[in-house]
Amino acid sequence: xxxxxxxxxxxxxxxxxxxxxxxxxxxxxxxxxxxxxxxxxxxxxxxxxxxxxxxxxxxxxxxxxxxxxxxxxxxxxxxxxxxxxxxxxxxxxxxxxxxxxxxxxxxxxxxxxxxxxxxxxxxxxxxxxxxxxxxxxxxxxxxxxxxxxxxxxxxxxxxxxxxxxxxxxxxxxxxxxxxxxxxxxxxxxxxxxxxxxxxxxxxxxxxxxxxxxxxxxxxxxxxxxxxxxxxxxxxxxxxxxxxxxxxxxxxxxxxxxxxxxxxxxxxxxxxxxxxxxxxxxxxxxxxxxxxxxxxxxxxxxxxxxxxxxxxxxxxxxxxxxxxxxxxxxxxxxxxxxxxxxxxxxxxxxxxxxxxxxxxxxxxxxxxxxxxxxxxxxxxx
Amino acid sequence: xxxxxxxxxxxxxxxxxxxxxxxxxxxxxxxxxxxxxxxxxxxxxxxxxxxxxxxxxxxxxxxxxxxxxxxxxxxxxxxxxxxxxxxxxxxxxxxxxxxxxxxxxxxxxxxxxxxxxxxxxxxxxxxxxxxxxxxxxxxxxxxxxxxxxxxxxxxxxxxxxxxxxxxxxxxxxxxxxxxxxxxxxxxxxxxxxxxxxxxxxxxxxxxxxxxxxxxxxxxxxxxxxxxxxxxxxxxxxxxxxxxxxxxxxxxxxxxxxxxxxxxxxxxxxxxxxxxxxxxxxxxxxxxxxxxxxxxxxx
Numbered sequence: 225x226x227x228x229x230x231x232x233x234x235x236x237x238x239x240x241x242x243x244x245x246x247x248x249x250x251x252x253x254x255x256x257x258x259x260x261x262x263x264x265x266x267x268x269x270x271x272x273x274x275x276x277x278x279x280x281x282x283x284x285x286x287x288x289x290x291x292x293x294x295x296x297x298x299x300x301x302x303x304x305x306x307x308x309x310x311x312x313x314x315x316x317x318x319x320x321x322x323x324x325x326x327x328x329x330x331x332x333x334x335x336x337x338x339x340x341x342x343x344x345x346x347x348x349x350x351x352x353x354x355x356x357x358x359x360x361x362x363x364x365x366x367x368x369x370x371x372x373x374x375x376x377x378x379x380x381x382x383x384x385x386x387x388x389x390x391x392x393x394x395x396x397x398x399x400x401x402x403x404x405x406x407x408x409x410x411x412x413x414x415x416x417x418x419x420x421x422x423x424x425x426x427x428x429x430x431x432x433x434x435x436x437x438x439x440x441x442x443x444x445x446x447x448x449x450x451x452x453x454x455x456x457x458x459x460x461x462x463x464x465x466x467x468x469x470x471x472x473x474x475x476x477x478x479x480x481x482x483x484x485x486x487x488x489x490x491x492x493x494x495x496x497x498x499x500x501x502x503x504x505x506x507x508x509x510x511x512x513x514x515x516x517x518x519x520x521x522x523x524x525x526x527x528x529x530x531x532x533x534x535x536x537x538x539x540x541x542x543x544x545x546x547x548x549x550x551x552x553x554x555x556x557x558x559x560x561x562x563x564x565x566x567x568x569x570x571x572x573x574x575x576x577x578x579x580x581x582x583x584x585x586x587x588x589x590x591x592x593x594x595x596x597x598x599x600x601x602x603x604x
Numbered sequence: 605x606x607x608x609x610x611x612x613x614x615x616x617x618x619x620x621x622x623x624x625x626x627x628x629x630x631x632x633x634x635x636x637x638x639x640x641x642x643x644x645x646x647x648x649x650x651x652x653x654x655x656x657x658x659x660x661x662x663x664x665x666x667x668x669x670x671x672x673x674x675x676x677x678x679x680x681x682x683x684x685x686x687x688x689x690x691x692x693x694x695x696x697x698x699x700x701x702x703x704x705x706x707x708x709x710x711x712x713x714x715x716x717x718x719x720x721x722x723x724x725x726x727x728x729x730x731x732x733x734x735x736x737x738x739x740x741x742x743x744x745x746x747x748x749x750x751x752x753x754x755x756x757x758x759x760x761x762x763x764x765x766x767x768x769x770x771x772x773x774x775x776x777x778x779x780x781x782x783x784x785x786x787x788x789x790x791x792x793x794x795x796x797x798x799x800x801x802x803x804x805x806x807x808x809x810x811x812x813x814x815x816x817x818x819x820x821x822x823x824x825x826x827x828x829x830x831x832x833x834x835x836x837x838x839x840x841x842x843x844x845x846x847x848x849x850x851x852x853x854x855x856x857x858x859x860x861x862x863x864x865x866x867x868x869x870x871x872x873x874x875x876x877x878x879x880x881x882x883x884x885x886x887x888x889x890x891x892x893x894x895x896x897x898x899x900x901x902x
Contacts, residue, residue, distance in 0.1 A: 255835040255846055261698030261797055262825045265859040266852055325889040564627050 228574060234298030237291075244287035244362040248278045286592040293585045301581065302574035307367035314362055315344055317351050318374040323399050324375045332373070337362070355382035359563070363390040364570045377401035380558040387564035391570065396562040414546050415443035417453035420462035420484075427484070427525035428534050431460055437539035455479050458546040461487055462525070476514025478547055483520040491520065498545060501532055508545060519545060609759040612720055614890045616828045623888075623895045625725050626813050627687060627789050639724050688724045688734060688748035690784055692764070694794030694801060695739040697839040700767035701795075702883070703823045710881060711820040716762045716795040717887045718818065722791055723758050725891070727751070735761070736780060738794075738801075740769035743776055747783070770840045771798040784808065789834045790815045796867060798840075808872045817871060817878040818890045827858065828853045 228286060260266070276282055277547070313328040314338045315321070321344050328334055335341040337358045344464035359374060366372060372394040378401055416435050418428055428446050435442035445453070452474045453459055459479060461471060464486035472489065475481045483489060492513045497506035507530060510519030522531040611619070656665060656676030669677045693715050702710035710837035719735060726733040727750065735758060744761060746754070777800075784790060790808055794801050796819040809815045824830070830849025837844050864880070871878045879893045 255833045257835045257837060258704075258830075258841050259701050260836040261795060261822070261839060262856075262860060263836055263841075263843055263845060264797075265863055266836055266847065266857045268845050268847065320703065362839055596655050 228302055228304060230302050230574070232299055234300065235295055237295035237298050240291050240295065241288055242283055244291060245278070246250070247287070248280060248284040256587055269502045283592065283595050286588060286595060290585065290588045290592055293581060297578060297581050297585065301577045303577065306575055307370075307572065309370045311365055311371040311373065312362075312366060313373040313375065314341065314359070316355055316380060316382075317349050317353065318377045318381070318401060319399050320401075321345075321348075327375055327397050327399065328373060335362075337374075351381075352409055354384065354495070355380060356384050356386070356388055359388060359502060360390065363392065363394065365572070367572055368392070368569045369470035373397060374563070376558045378558050379555060380561055381555050383554055383556050383561060385552070388561060388566055389567050390563045391567045393565040394563050396558075398558050411547065413438035413443065414543065415453070415457040416445075416460055416546075417457045418446035418462060419450060420443075420446065420448060421464060422448055424462055424464075427462055430525065430538065431542075434529070434539040434542045438543055450477075458482060460484075463487065465513075470512075475516040475518050478515040480517045480548070481506075481519070482546060483518065485521045485524055486511060487520065489518065489520070492498040492518065499532075499541060500502045510545075518541055610716055610720055610723060610762050612717070614887065616717075617724070619886075619888055620721055620724055620728075620891070622897075623725055623891055624729050625687075625689060625722070625789065626895055627787070637873065643874060652680050654680055688732045688785060688788045689722060690748065690788055690790045691722055691733065691735040692790060692792045692794075692800075693719055693735065693737045694771065694782075694792070695737045695742075695744070695765055695767050695769075696771045696798065697768050698795050698797055699820070701822055701839065705823065706883070710767070711795055711822060712765070712767045714881065714883055714887055715818075715820055716765065718793055718881070718890065719762065720758065721888050721891055725757055725895070727755055732858065733758075734783075737761070737765055738772050738777075739767075740772050741776065742769070743772060743779055745779065745783070748788075771800045773800065777804060780804070784813055786812055788813055792817045793820060794818075795820050802867070804871060805876055806870070809874045809876050815874075815876045816894055817876050819864075819867070819878065819880040821880055821882045823882055823884050828856050 311332060311333045312335070314335050314337050315324045315325075315328075321334070323344075324334055324344065334344035336344055336349045337355050337415070338353050339358070341358075341362060342349060355376075360444075363372060368391070370392075372392055374394050375397045376399070379396050412436070416431050418431055420428065425446075432442070432444055432446075435444035443457075450468060450470070452470065455474070455478055457473070459471070459481040461467060461481055462484040464484070465488060467483065467487050467489040471481065491509065492511040494511040496508050496511060497509050498519060499508040500506055506522050508519050508521055510517060521530070525533065527534050532541075537540075629746075647818060653666065653669070654677065656678050660678050660893065664678050666677050666679045672774055693712075695712065699712040699715065700710050702708070702713075723733050723735075730750060732748035732750045733754065734746045735744070735745075737744035744765065746757060773844070790805070790813050792801065792805050792815065794817070796802060796817065805815045805817055828849070832849055833846070835844055835846050868878065877889045881887075881890050
């Protein structure tokens with residue numbers, strides 16, 4: 225346990241100790257007028273030599289202590305190595321709290337593996353958190369030597385690609401959970417919303433065909449207007465000429481748009497060819513724009529210019545192009561994902577004493593006020 | 605100052621019941637009445653007739669003599685208790701001094717209450733009492749009388765009394781010599797800091813009056829509990845002295861004790877019984893000293 229100051233320059237505030245000393249210096253120049261009939265027996269004598277004399281020692285001591293504590297607060301005192309070495313138990317979301325309590329024992333502190341590591345008693349946290357990352361964080365922030373127990377369901381969701389390696393040998397406890405109960409449904413096929421100019425309906429058929437190929441109940445609509453579909457739909461913008469600002473904004477706010485080759489738009493700098501034909505020529509290029517994605521055909525939508533339109537694989541390719549990127553695999557069998565130890569421990573930040581010091585300051589201040597305002601100090 | 609009439613607190617009143625005003629001449633003499641004398645008064649023994657004056661009680665008119673002479677005459681009888689008690693209250697400015705610990709209890713307040721106690725004693729045993737408030741240019745005076753109404757008058761007078769000015773000079777005090785009778789009992793309530801007060805009672809004592817003196821002192825004069833810088837002001841002369849309480853203390857206590865010893869000596873030499881009263885003591889204590897059991901014989 226090593227005490228230290230995080231901002232030692234704050235101790236310069238100790239110079240303020242002079243203030244209470246000055247206040248308590250006896251003011252000999254002060255003269256209280258007083259009726260005194262027996263004056264003639266008072267002998268006028270030269271004033272005693274001015275000595276440094278102080279009044280009310282106890283009050284002065286309290287005030288000095290108060291100022292010193294405030295200066296210390298500015299210097300941010302902390303201790304190194306004063307840590308809580310008690311055993312910790314963390315529980316992955318999805319585990320039944322009662323079952324976790326049975327495994328951990330009746331007195332162990334149970335915390336969810338969730339941002340902030342809330343107590344289990346506080347209620348279930350939101351799901352979809354990066355479990356593996358949080359476990360690493362908890363382990364890194366735990367002082368060396370504190371035993372760690374991790375209670376996880378048999379199928380762990382929210383892990384990342386890295387192996388779980390911790391600074392200590394953690395106890396990895398599995399609790400059988402209803403595996404697959406929350407099997408995610410396969411993503412629905414994209415909904416296409418085509419906007420085209422008059423006399424351009426020829427290209428529509430390829431998209432309608434693709435939509436029909438994706439699903440038995442194709443989600444497809446086409447119009448010559450400029451109205452924007454819901455954000456989950458894919459906007460196919462075939463109108464030639466500059467793309468209206470409304471469409472750009474719609475894309476920037478998170479939409480996905482597929483533009484015809486005649487549409488004029490400033491493509492994002494990160495644009496790259498996303499689809500090449502057999503000869504290696506780019507057919508679709510695109511990139512991220514704001515929070516959304518923009519894709520653009522590089523050729524006219526006619527079989528003569530783009531034979532791939534008639535290719536049997538067009539529907540599947542188009543679907544891959546407009547679907548949002550798939551979620552990386554995050555589920556793992558917990559038994560196979562037991563953490564390994566052996567990482568070098570991280571240096572823990574020193575523990576600041578400011579809250580304790582603040583309490584001490586409040587107490588000293590209270591005592592000072594009590595002493596300074598007590599009735600006996602001011603004789604009537 | 606708007607004050608209610610001064611009242612004697614019940615505990616002091618109960619203690620007063622054990623006391624009686626006695627003069628030195630009472631010692632060894634007994635007999636009918638507490639203070640026998642040849643003075644005229646409203647007693648049983650006939651002394652003389654005198655002409656009626658407005659203010660005399662009608663019942664004291666001798667109606668048989670009126671029938672004979674067609675003139676009002678008043679029968680004067682020998683007074684059974686002819687000793688008059690004179691209460692002299694010093695009301696100079698120094699008497700208004702109070703302790704800082706108890707600013708509403710000045711020397712004068714204590715003197716007033718003490719005067720009331722003396723009057724109560726006098727009234728209880730049928731003695732007449734009068735008073736004089738001694739103040740420069742404003743000599744308050746009430747001729748000795750007995751009775752309840754005198755008591756009320758005293759209370760009113762005291763309620764109006766305010767300390768101020770200096771001790772009266774000899775010319776003002778001349779009224780005093782005319783009134784205080786040869787065997788009257790005189791009680792002076794003063795701080796005894798003024799030489800003229802001492803001279804006055806010395807002269808009274810020499811003239812055969814029995815004089816008792818209570819020196820009223822504040823707690824601060826006894827203890828001098830000052831610490832820190834003060835500007836001491838004499839309320840009568842206006843002189844001021846600036847000094848540090850702690851530094852002045854020892855010297856003051858020494859000199860003040862010497863002054864008091866010298867005063868004691870002077871009063872003893874003049875045959876004046878005296879005591880000192882400090883403001884934190886019970887007000888009736890000096891009366892017990894003077895009139896309590898064994899006080900005179902000691």
